Amino acid sequence: MELKYGGDSVNKKAKKAVIIGGTAAGISAVAAVTAYATTKTLIKIALDRKEPEILKKIQARISGKKENDFIKALNEAGKRLSEKPSETIRIVSHDGKTLVGHWIPQKNAKRVLIAMHGWRSTWSGDFGIASDAWEENGCSVLYAEQRGQDKSEGNYMGFGITERFDCLDWIAWVRERCGTDIPIYLFGVSMGATTVLMASCLPLPENVHGIIADCGFTSPHEIWKYVVNHNLHLGFRIRGRIAEKMFMNMLHAGSDKYSTLDALKSSKVPVLFIHGSDDRFVPVEMTYRNYKACVSPKKLLIVPGADHGMSYYISKDEYEKSITDFWNMYDNLSMPISKV
Structure with missing residues (x-):
């Protein structure tokens, strides 16, 4: 027997919650992967001796x-x-x-x-x-x-x-x-x-x-945050944490320390x-x-x-x-x- 509440069964509501939760988790995972990929590219642009090809396209920005x-x-x-x-x-x-x-x-x-x-x-x-x-x-x-x-x-x-x-x-x-x-x-x-x-x-x-x-x-941390937010119009909260780890791995120093x-x-x-x-x-x-x-x-x-x-x-x-x-x-x- 199904319990009814407001016209929908509890089972149906649970299924919807699972679907919504799974979708949100999927979106978050995609966002995290995207943030990591863009941050890796931006860190290469910022730090690497070799100039990435993409820099020519976005340098003005x-x-x-x-x-x-x-x-x-x-x-x-x-x-x-x-x-x-x-x-x-x-x-x-x-x-x-x-x-x-x-x-x-x-x-x-x-x-x-x-x-x-x-x-x-x-x-x-x-x-x-x-x-x-x-x-x-x-x-x-x-x-x-x-x-x-x-x-x-x-x-x-x-x-x-x-x-x-x-x-x-x-x-x-x-x-x-x-x-x-x-x-x-x-x-x-x-x-x-x-x-x-x-x-x-x-x-x-x-x-x-x-x-x-x-x-x-x-x-480094503050100028990256400014450029990412104001010139590239991207979020920095997640990217900032990723960038800090990459900076530490490359230079053995903190970008915000x-x-x-x-x-x-x-x-x-x-x-x-x-x-x-x-x-x-x-x-x-x-x-x-x-x-x-x-x-x-x-x-x-x-x-x-x-x-x-x-x-x-x-x-x-x-x-x-x-x-x-x-x-x-x-x-x-x-x-x-x-x-x-």
Whole structure:
């Protein structure tokens, strides 16, 4: 005998519940598999040395930028910088990786810049647009190729988590080449900015006089979350957990266990923060948070209307003035000049 309730039998209701529950479980399983597959692809795009083919199709969506006059100017300036006479430098990092840099010295240099480029970029591509101004202002420049990119060794990019320690290795090379008195500044753009900010709390030598960080993000976890949510319009809750496990397996570090905010709470050197107000790749709010967290002397330049990495292009005069003022404030010009 079947018990009746509201016109349906209990058995029928139970069958429906089983069907609905099974369907929901099936949907959840499919969603989990899909999330894993998309996350694996995104992690390859984010970390792998080898650029996945799919990146070409979705790069504009990831960065929020399309081909425009700025990109053309950046490419032309990068080509000019790559063609300038330079000395190729090779060092062995603290963990045994061969890192490559490009040294362009100036006679009677006032200071040395160590320039760290961004994610899936190049030393000449990121800094060509500003390199002439640096040379005119008496800067010898060591353009580093970040690990996992270009000719530097490493299977993966670390979004600053692993690269921060490379700054110490490059500083040691500069001190050996130029002496221990000339002012050194760490200069980074995008992921390079995050790299130098994460290095701000490391045991930097006394002749490291400052850091200049242009459009840096706070941590791998936070920039991935922003890009996945805002630029790719995907959910991040499940993908974030999957990405964290993959990051840990690849780099033996947590993507959310360390940030620029942690480093800047112990920073001992002056920092100049720069960011464009209309950045669609790294939100300007991340630089505001970095600035607030920084306990050392600090300056802030926000360029109205500038998208990611475009601040120099949009407001060249203001950008150069902010940097030269920063140098003039912290160079200590009574120090001996460089040997090269």
